[in-house]
Amino acid sequence: MSGFGGLGLGSLLKQVQQVQENIKNVVQELRDTDFEGEAGGGAVRVKMDGHKRLKEVKIEPSAVDPAEVETLEDLVLAAVNNATEAADKAKMEKMQGATGGLPIPPELLGL
Numbered sequence: 001m002s003g004f005g006g007l008g009l010g011s012l013l014k015q016v017q018q019v020q021e022n023i024k025n026v027v028q029e030l031r032d033t034d035f036e037g038e039a040g041g042g043a044v045r046v047k048m049d050g051h052k053r054l055k056e057v058k059i060e061p062s063a064v065d066p067a068e069v070e071t072l073e074d075l076v077l078a079a080v081n082n083a084t085e086a087a088d089k090a091k092m093e094k095m096q097g098a099t100g101g102l103p104i105p106p107e108l109l110g111l
Contacts, residue, residue: 022098037082044075048083
């Protein structure tokens with residue numbers, strides 16, 4: 001009896017195992033990939049991994065002006081948000097590829 005769109009249970013289980021392995025590989029790849037964001041024409045740069053852990057913040061000395069602390073804060077925030085967007089985009093693309101086209105809701109993949 002094959003009530004899974006023509007797939008036998010064994011074939012379905014094999015496909016699920018492959019998807020699990022693909023997702024495991026993507027998670028590792030994202031952990032090992034750095035995403036960068038910048039603001040202020042490169043005056044503030046940040047680097048984070050694919051799990052959105054901030055790894056590095058670089059601030060050009062010219063961006064440090066005691067009278068402009070709020071501007072510097074805004075630049076750091078913008079750079080972090082840029083890196084976060086890059087990590088999110090890569091994660092979604094890689095996870096969609098890892099599922100082999102199976103219709104798995106993004107919330108189940110942690111997206």
